[in-house]
Amino acid sequence: MKNYETIIGLEVHVELATKTKIFCGCSTAFGAAPNTHTCPVCTGQPGALPVLNRQVVEYAIAVGLATHCEITRYSKFDRKNYFYPDNPQNYQISQLYLPICRNGYVEIETEQGTKQVRIHEIHMEEDAGKLIHDEWEDVSIVDYNRSGVPLIEIVSEPDMRSADEVIAYLEALRQTIQYLGASDCKLNEGSMRADVNLSVREAGSGELGTRTEMKNLNSFKAITHAIEGERARQIELLEMGRKVVQETRRWDDNKESSHAMRSKEDAQDYRYFPEPDLVPLAISEEWIEGVKARQPELRPQKLLRYKEEYDIPDYDARILTQSKHMADLFEAAVRLCGKPKKVSNWLMVECMRLLKEHEMDPEEIAFSPEHLAKLIELVDEGTINGTVAKEVFAEIFASDVDPVDYVARHDLGAVNDEGALRECVEQVLAENPQSVADYRGGKTKAMGFLVGQTMKAMKGKAAPGLVNRILKELLSD
Amino acid sequence: MKQIELTDEMMEYVGILAKLELSPQEMDAGRKDMEEMLDYINQLDELDTTGIEPLSHVFPMTNVFREDVVENGDGATDTLKNAPAEKSGGIKAPKTIGE
């Protein structure tokens, strides 16, 4: 078999984090009862007209700037015409001729080093509603809550060569957009969706092969599998002397395979024309400067600051800032307890361990910074010891319990009663005369054993500082 | 001047785009009307429009926005009011899977 190269370009749709839809004052909140977040505009009622949400443009410019794009100073909307029940007007308001951003790039880390994936354009458009297939009646049920939710579509150049690069590119985009606060970029909720354009060619060939477009990819896993499967399918066709047909293919997560979406009724002739109901955008220098000024701290700045302000090592800072959610959590907890190293330690060690154990993304961390801060306080003031703290952290991680309540309710607080402890220590010393003798004979290591015995006797609830002090006191007698 | 001849395939294609199903008679009449109309429209070619910017909006207006504030309440009743068929709060439509 010949040596093939895979050429991949991505069309990434990102739902913007606006409060309202792109063209009407309906809420964008996820998970409401069907059709509650609808009005004449987003359900395509006759006579209704769109009015552009300013924040959508603001976010689109912010994403464009963060991905090194040129901002189009005179931008327009166009209509993309196609019939589908989730598309109430049977046209989507999008941008074809003059998209808001063009010619940018995103840097990704690959095994060969840093690589630029170029961005062809970013345009604004409206999302479609949701279709739920009703098995019982074999019909579709249309819910327009999502209809008109603002999207940006980020179109890359065909610069990626493997599934790993695609994932790295998506991670980089997600990170940037989350840092900007422009979207939560949740693949599983559909607020970030990627269509993969893929072709193969003989290594060294200068020409691009025929590409296919794959849709319905809802996870990094699906994207990886779809890329691998499609690459193999195309190579097999070429090896058999057949041709790749340019087509749109739909990924089926259950079957782990894709199939062509061919239909005579699906002419793919979108008859774009300038949207007559919306006026063009003139983006001024002031506006762009304003977006820059309002831009929140992005990851590179954060990395530097963590090192300087908190004295956090580079490796740790990279992990903490991998997701904005984690970084926000870190900073909030530090603000509450003022102990960056300890907060970092909890997140780096226990939190990462639990994430891995549960196959979760850092975005899915659901506990509050208050509870982590409180936990650190409990340890520092000696109310609980390290072992108990780990157990409590697992509870915080799982169900965001208040550690103070939890410790009290489960009677996990360290025994601070000096009288009771002293009694216990006396008992331990009486039971271990050899160790006492060793210690007094200069073998200070014996102290560790005696602390361990005391903790054991106290079922782990003894305050370690106090145990140490009493032991030293009694041994020096 | 270009002369447009609309083949059966073209008429069928336009029918797919427009989601219209024309009877054979309608198709013939439609073809004749459309050819006549397109021939008439072709006189626009007499005009030299080199360097002319297409004018989609008659006035040079820009930047009309609304602020990102929720203004609409529960719209479900109104949205479903005229629906030909509904089920579980949604509008019932022919199935889309397998189309």
Next chain:
Amino acid sequence: MDIMQATAVALGRKIKEKEITAVEAVEASLAAIRSREPQVNSFLAINEEGAIERARRVQREIEAGRLAGPLAGVPVAIKDNLCTRELRTTCASRILVNYIPTYTAEAVKRLEAAGAVVIGKTNMDEFAMGSTTETSAFGVTRNPWNPEHVPGGSSGGSCAAVAAEEVPFALGSDTGGSLRQPCSFCGVTGIKPTYGTVSRYGLIAYGSSLDQVGPIARDVTDCAVILETIAAYDRKDSTSIKREDLVFSQGLSDDVKGLRIGIPRDYLGEGLDPEVKETILEAAKVLGEKGALVEEFDLGLTRYAIPAYYVIACGEASSNLARFDGVKYGYRAEEYQGLHDMYKKSRSKGFGAEVKRRIMLGSFVLSSGYYDAYYLKALKVKALIKQAFDRAFASYDVILGPAAPATAPKLGESLGNPLQMYLGDIYTVSANLAGLPGISLPCGMDSRGLPIGLQLLGDCFQEKTIIRAAYSYEQTRPYRRSPLAAGEAMQVGQAAAGETMQDGPLAERRHL
């Protein structure tokens, strides 16, 4: 004097001066509708109970001093392409036969806020596509001057209702002459304002970049006052313009001294009926005698306006009418095989021939491979036409011409040859392409006793100038009532009348 003979402003004054009540005005209108509808068929729905109830409330508001505007208590008819909450709105199409809007169009809202009472919805060409009101799915409307003739279109129902004195005024819409041409055919007055002056929110779109809502009434004063009421910046319509000069009644002065009026030679050439030409030139002479400076000039590009207009309007319409698909509202075919078949069957049965013709043409001119040659080319020609008007308005304040090349044709004469029908829009479509305001007012009769309309076009935002010219001209000519309004015998053609009665939703419409 008969209540219904009064103009809108006169009727409003009578109500204000407690000569009559709003309820009496509405009842008079309903009585006129009951007696004249069988002959004219201008309405698709009559809001009888709602209107009386509303008139009672308006009357209380007037008495409490909370409503004092010139239109308080005055009945109005609304073209059926303007959404009215809880009042069926069909665009005269089967595809919307059962559509009850959940909101009211902004222009109608503004009238209601001023105390006007919506009496009903008027007939029109289906989705405003047509020049005769014959493409309505619910029967034809007859011309109050002669029942054998069409009222023009697409706002034929609104114009006929005003000419028949069923209502003192109505709202219409104008995409390529749909308001000005039927005004001319029915002998009434109407204004298409500058694009963006009246909100399009709630106007069911035909050609979005061309559509405007405007008043139809029996004189210029009414039109100015009504336009003043409905014109306003609307944040729900992104193409709505913030204007400071909306007090159009300021234009109501009998003074054209020094007004520069140009008559495009291209408007007087081939295709113009000699009687119409003579009458229009006579009107120009009258204005000249009153001190206006009238001359002929070459506007240019006139013959390219219609092809450019049909490409743009049909292109936009093919997209605007895509939403009528049987999914969310309106007609859904009873039997179908799958989604696309449902779309096709619903749309093919729901739309009439003219609408389908324009959707097909519009889909074609936007389709891959033809967009540049047709749609983009038309947008460039539109730019050239706009430039031609800019040049003309550098020399003239008003462009005078006919509103239509001939008077109202007979019923059934027009639909057989669509292209021929489209050519009738020659004097009106340019104003829509260039966004200009235009007024159409009666200026005489042809030898068959049908009204001839004079059209005055102004530069963008210069409504007051054309209102002034129209008002001045109007002072020289008394209003002529249509035979139907004046109670003269109307000879209704037998066969056609039967069709009207059966097809028209007369029986059911009173319930709405």
